[in-house]
Amino acid sequence: MTHLPPPSPDAAPRGRPEAPLPPQESASRALVRVAPGEALMRTRMKGRLFFAAAGFGLLFTAVGLKLTDATVLDPAASRIATAPRSAPVVEPPVARAEITDRNGEVLAVTVRGTALYARPAQIDDPRAVADQLVRILPHLERDRLIQRLSPPRQFAYIDRFITPRQEQAINDLGILGLHFETAERRTYPRGRDAAHVLGVVDVDGVGIAGVEKWFDERLRVSRAPLRLSIDIRIQRELREALEWAIDRFSGIGGAAIMMDVHTAEVLGMVSLPDFAASDLAHAPAEQRFNRAVTGVYEPGSTFKLLTSAMALDLGTVQLHSGFDASRPIRIGRHTINDFRGKNRWLALPEIIAYSSNLATAHMAMTVGPTRHREFIGRMGLLQRLSVELPEAAVPLAPSQRNWRDVNTMTIGFGHGISVTPLHVITATSALANGGILRPPTVIAQPEGVERQGVRVISERTSEQMRRLMRVAVTDGSARSSESPGYFIGGKTGTAQKLNDRGVYIENRRISAFVGAFPMNAPRYSMYIMVDEPKPRADTGGFATAGVVAAPTARRVLERTAPILGMVPEIERQQQIQATIALPLQPGRPAAVPRVQPAAQSTPAPRPAPTLAPRTAVPPPGFEPSQAPLRRTDAGDGVAMPRLVIHGMSPESGRAAR
16 A cells, blocks of 8 residues: 655645646735635724724813812812711700809709619619619619518619719629619809799609799700809808898808899898708708798887888978987887987987887888888888799788787887898888889890889989988997998897797897998898897897898998999098088978968967877977997897787798798
């Protein structure tokens, strides 16, 4: 078998004739022949690619130019920084608004915390749990806590407000059945300051006393702070001065008030003993009792200012008028007398300076019981005051049917009627401010807005009363209240207290002072009262208002006047004093002769009406003296009459609602 060599790569297939081959060309110059239709398609594809590339080039060029403008030529704020973010979670407002003083000082605020409560059904060993809790919360009582943690109780609060550290310590115990919830607590940053005015709330945040109770709904509905008229700086000075007087004379308590005479805003109100508002549950009743608005007391000789204003305004007396104070007044088995009296006829300024019961009783009778009671009612002394404190008491006074001559005489000098200290200072403010009585308020009033009031005496009577109040300080029993340059005026009052049988008790008294300053242009009034002061050797064995309340008033004046923006007028002292001075025995004004027509005959003079024995006319031979008489009494010149007025409170000073 013959083996044939392999065919050449260029050889034609076997069995076919060989075709002539084209001339050979070099491999480097070989050409690819394309059909005419395929070449057209390739041309079109190249055009499309060119346009696509040009489009993308223009797009990227535009983007590059925009980036260059935004980042280099005119940089713009980052949208990430300015993009709106999700609002932070805001806690809901507390359930009770703040209370502030007139200057914005926070007096009461609600803070959030944690409350601890238990599900006794989930607690296996109440005694062991109680032992653990008492170590963390030592104020809890173990036995009572065991009861609250034991069935059949289903739910029990353990503590309404705990600190974060206590919460963490309890949580670390890992006790099943103890749970936490968000709680609120009312706190009083100033402690005892203005506690009786602020009042308190209960464990559920509901007001139960003071402003907290009066404005309970407003404090829960509105978030705006409640702004009081109280100035916490004045409040602190009042409290310190009153505490000093109580400690000095071993009193059982006292009250002090300062008021704006033109708006009746209470700038400070103190009742001692007081309490910490955050600890009311542990405060005894004596501390919770508000002597300034709840306690009613016989005002004593401070009421002689009202009797004088009444008689002057009704025209039954003049400044130069006077009354016989040489003989006691006997009513049945009872006698009215003076304490170290002058035993002579006294002019009106002397009646106030020497605090004569006898002359004041005669003066009250020139008006009579009917008009006397009407005047006392007009001064707001027969009804509850409309102050924003729910504890305000109703005065104790005889009814209209039982108001007789004896009541007019004794009430004229402050016995037989019981009112609150707030009543006394409110009425005195009206005597000093021009004769307008305004209801007292503990809410700050808008600046420059005049409060509504009722005219109770004329401006002329008010001007005369300012002079009389000044005389009581310069020449009377209130001279210990004098502070040079401040021109304070006022009246002291000492009243004995009653026992359960309605009889006055020896050595149990109320010593008070009420006044205003400066007397040439009154702006503020004050009331100071010490309950049951004890005599001291350095006061001559006296505990009357002249040695107890009057010096305290001076202490208050000198500490609060600078706070109120007042400075003593030392350089103009004599000049100012001359404008408000009043002689103790003013002379009768000279009568202006009446000129009669020549054609008429002069009519016979009418006989002057006699008021004997309570005459306001000086006795024959009386010569007014311009020199002040020597003061002989150490107190306020008051002797307590042994009179029991039926229908009165069995004990002066007790609360009356």
